[in-house]
Amino acid sequence: MLLVSHGALLLVDTTDATIRSGGNLVLFMARSNLTAWTRLGSAALVEVKADYLTGSLDVEAVDEHLDAE
Numbered sequence: 001m002l003l004v005s006h007g008a009l010l011l012v013d014t015t016d017a018t019i020r021s022g023g024n025l026v027l028f029m030a031r032s033n034l035t036a037w038t039r040l041g042s043a044a045l046v047e048v049k050a051d052y053l054t055g056s057l058d059v060e061a062v063d064e065h066l067d068a069e
Helices: 002-021 027-030 034-052 059-068
Strands: none
Touching: 002 027, 002 034
16 A cells, blocks of 8 residues: 555656656756655565565464464
């Protein structure tokens, strides 16, 4: 959910920065929201990690440990 919301924010923000900069790279970077790009990257890494680790949790072992307590 955060990945989609940050992506939508950056789509609008990048479009605005592109239009206002007029093709000047320095103005584009000045108008870009670098904090939002960082947050999008962080959210993407969390999603990739979650997808990679899917199924690696041994639910039976957790249940046995909780039953032993």
